[in-house]
Amino acid sequence: MDFGLPGGGTARAVDGVDLDVAPGEIVALAGESGCGKTTLARALLGLERATRGSVSFEGAPLRYSTRALKAYRRSVQLILQDPTGALNPRHTIYDAVAEGLRIHGIADGETERVAAALSRAGLRPPEKFFLSYPHELSGGQRQRAVIAGALVLEPSVIVADEPVASLDASVRGEILALLLRLRDEMDLGALVITHDLGLAWSIADRIAIMYLGRIVEQGPVERVLTEPRHPYTRALVSVLPDSPLPEPVVLAGELPDAARIPSGCRFRPRCPEYASGRAAAVAEACESEDLAVASAEASSHQVACHLHRIERRAAA
Amino acid sequence: MTLLQIRDLDVTYRGPRGAVPAVRGVDLTLEAGRTLGIAGESGCGKSTLAMAVLRLLPANAVVTGEILLDGEDVLTMGWGRLRAVRWVGASIVFQGAMHSLNAVQRIGPQIAEPILVHEKVTKAAANRRAVELLEMVGLPASRARRYPHELSGGQRQRVMIAMALACDPDLIVADEATTALDVMVQAQVLELITGLVAERGVGLVMISHDLSVLSATCDRTAVMYAGRVVELGPARELFARARHPYSAALGSAFPVIGDAASRRRPGGLAGDPPDPAALPPGCSFRPRCPVAAQGCAAAEPELLALPGPGERHSACFVAQAGGPVVVDAQGSRS
Numbered sequence: 001m002d003f004g005l006p007g008g009g010t011a012r013a014v015d016g017v018d019l020d021v022a023p024g025e026i027v028a029l030a031g032e033s034g035c036g037k038t039t040l041a042r043a044l045l046g047l048e049r050a051t052r053g054s055v056s057f058e059g060a061p062l063r064y065s066t067r068a069l070k071a072y073r074r075s076v077q078l079i080l081q082d083p084t085g086a087l088n089p090r091h092t093i094y095d096a097v098a099e100g101l102r103i104h105g106i107a108d109g110e111t112e113r114v115a116a117a118l119s120r121a122g123l124r125p126p127e128k129f130f131l132s133y134p135h136e137l138s139g140g141q142r143q144r145a146v147i148a149g150a151l152v153l154e155p156s157v158i159v160a161d162e163p164v165a166s167l168d169a170s171v172r173g174e175i176l177a178l179l180l181r182l183r184d185e186m187d188l189g190a191l192v193i194t195h196d197l198g199l200a201w202s203i204a205d206r207i208a209i210m211y212l213g214r215i216v217e218q219g220p221v222e223r224v225l226t227e228p229r230h231p232y233t234r235a236l237v238s239v240l241p242d243s244p245l246p247e248p249v250v251l252a253g254e255l256p257d258a259a260r261i262p263s264g265c266r267f268r269p270r271c272p273e274y275a276s277g278r279a280a281a282v283a284e285a286c287e288s289e290d291l292a293v294a295s296a297e298a299s300s301h302q303v304a305c306h307l308h309r310i311e312r313r314a315a316a
Numbered sequence: 317m318t319l320l321q322i323r324d325l326d327v328t329y330r331g332p333r334g335a336v337p338a339v340r341g342v343d344l345t346l347e348a349g350r351t352l353g354i355a356g357e358s359g360c361g362k363s364t365l366a367m368a369v370l371r372l373l374p375a376n377a378v379v380t381g382e383i384l385l386d387g388e389d390v391l392t393m394g395w396g397r398l399r400a401v402r403w404v405g406a407s408i409v410f411q412g413a414m415h416s417l418n419a420v421q422r423i424g425p426q427i428a429e430p431i432l433v434h435e436k437v438t439k440a441a442a443n444r445r446a447v448e449l450l451e452m453v454g455l456p457a458s459r460a461r462r463y464p465h466e467l468s469g470g471q472r473q474r475v476m477i478a479m480a481l482a483c484d485p486d487l488i489v490a491d492e493a494t495t496a497l498d499v500m501v502q503a504q505v506l507e508l509i510t511g512l513v514a515e516r517g518v519g520l521v522m523i524s525h526d527l528s529v530l531s532a533t534c535d536r537t538a539v540m541y542a543g544r545v546v547e548l549g550p551a552r553e554l555f556a557r558a559r560h561p562y563s564a565a566l567g568s569a570f571p572v573i574g575d576a577a578s579r580r581r582p583g584g585l586a587g588d589p590p591d592p593a594a595l596p597p598g599c600s601f602r603p604r605c606p607v608a609a610q611g612c613a614a615a616e617p618e619l620l621a622l623p624g625p626g627e628r629h630s631a632c633f634v635a636q637a638g639g640p641v642v643v644d645a646q647g648s649r650s
């Protein structure tokens with residue numbers, strides 16, 4: 001996805017991404033600021049149009065007419081980081097949750113649907129919260145109300161952008177436990193965007209690591225986080241407290257600008273393998289070819305790295 | 317001599333709703349060259365505590381107790397002496413310090429400013445020191461001529477650290493100094509801070525809600541809840557095996573990658589941290605406590621040394637009686 005910049009030039013925020021979310025699957029999309037994860041999420045919600053490529057839902061590509069998008073958004077709902085910002089302070093919780101139904105013209109059984117959504121989000125008994133205002137609720141309860149607002153339309157996927165980052169640490173667990181329960185009870189899939197690898201470890205089935213607009217490693221959480229292959233993933237995991245990796249690798253510098261993506265492998269300027277000469281055998285490829293992680297079967301672990309790519313073997 | 321001694325510190329804010337106790341009877345010490353982590357969430361009093369160390373609290377804050385910095389009480393110092401101590405005796409790095417920089421002044425002069433105020437040096441010498449400090453925090457000298465908006469968040473935070481080091485203080489207080497930063501930038505900044513602490517024998521107080529980061533960076537951790545220290549002990553052990561139910565809950569919010577026990581089992585507490593203006597009777601943690609017992613509503617537990625090795629202290633009646641502070645997955649206490 002390209003964005004024009006003032007003064008000319010383009011910033012390619014998302015570059016060649018293949019990402020699948022299966023029904024009832026929780027996928028974490030992880031990366032640091034500026035890696036393109038929020039732009040990607042906006043594209044998945046139809047809030048931005050891709051410059052190239054497509055977003056598909058249940059096998060059919062997204063169409064961008066107002067009507068098509070409205071229908072799509074019943075199935076794919078968004079939850080943002082800050083519940084206080086998402087809830088209108090002058091609306092009761094009932095109205096906040098009912099809003100989605102009203103926008104989509106669903107009039108029958110409104111009260112029952114709102115009650116069911118609140119209940120599923122853990123606000124019980126739901127009637128107790130109908131007349132409450134956001135400021136009367138705790139942080140965790142507010143985020144549950146936001147989730148109820150998403151659930152009331154009976155979506156199949158939730159896109160959650162840092163769903164617990166604004167909550168106090170001791171409260172995060174209840175929201176994460178809720179997302180897991182919704183997955184178990186309703187087969188609700190989720191794409192959770194976060195910079196917090198611990199969160200991914202806590203609830204995700206699969207994880208995709210993004211660097212400068214590209215997914216550089218993707219696979220089951222247990223594999224990617226305990227046996228990371230891509231040098232960037234290895235560095236990120238290694239600096240966490242009590243890391244499964246023995247030595248912390250603190251990378252120098254920060255993510256480069258999406259307007260000036262390096263040639264060849266985009267991680268090369270910061271890559272410890274390249275810098276140390278351990279990648280000498282493939283150095284030419286690192287300088288000229290940018291690998292992409294192709295989407296594949298759910299259980300596979302893929303790496304966009306010339307040195308550490310995992311060869312496909314028939315039954316491995 | 318002990319670098320920092322906080323004795324029976326109380327801070328109460330006087331406001332339209334009456335008196336709000338933010339810090340209640342806190343005792344802490346820190347030796348030079350050591351690191352103390354203070355862990356806690358909204359409303360626990362940790363930031364009030366940090367500001368109190370340099371008397372940076374607003375006029376409506378009533379402070380009692382003692383804060384001894386190298387033996388001198390900050391709270392009763394004369395104004396002139398206090399000015400001399402700030403930046404030189406102790407300095408603070410705040411969260412979102414990136415927003416504390418003067419937007420219309422270049423970086424170099426901002427770092428040079430405390431040097432010029434406190435030392436008899438020429439402007440040129442101060443600017444040279446500023447450049448050295450930038451290099452010490454991993455930023456190129458050319459940044460001295462830039463304005464804050466030309467730097468990234470991580471870079472601005474490093475500028476604040478450079479400023480905090482400018483006058484060679486004996487004590488640095490870092491209040492959520494890395495919280496808003498990306499993982500890798502946080503690692504860079506922590507590496508920098510701990511390296512400087514080790515090299516220069518500076519004392520460091522590190523405040524964070526992230527108990528796992530404190531366990532990896534500090535010698536000891538004090539956990540604060542509702543204005544009091546509820547647990548104190550060696551940082552790693554406190555994180556690995558808490559002796560207060562709140563510390564246990566806080567620790568479980570930061571799962572260790574690779575630990576199968578924390579896969580798909582997010583830990584946490586219901587409710588919110590309490591409003592300091594409306595604390596419950598007895599132990600302030602009782603409403604959210606998974607192991608609360610009979611006596612917990614009657615009185616607030618004191619922070620006492622627990623029997624056994626390792627210098628563990630806990631303000632929990634159950635822990636003090638040798639009981640378990642967590643309920644395991646099967647519902648039984650462990």
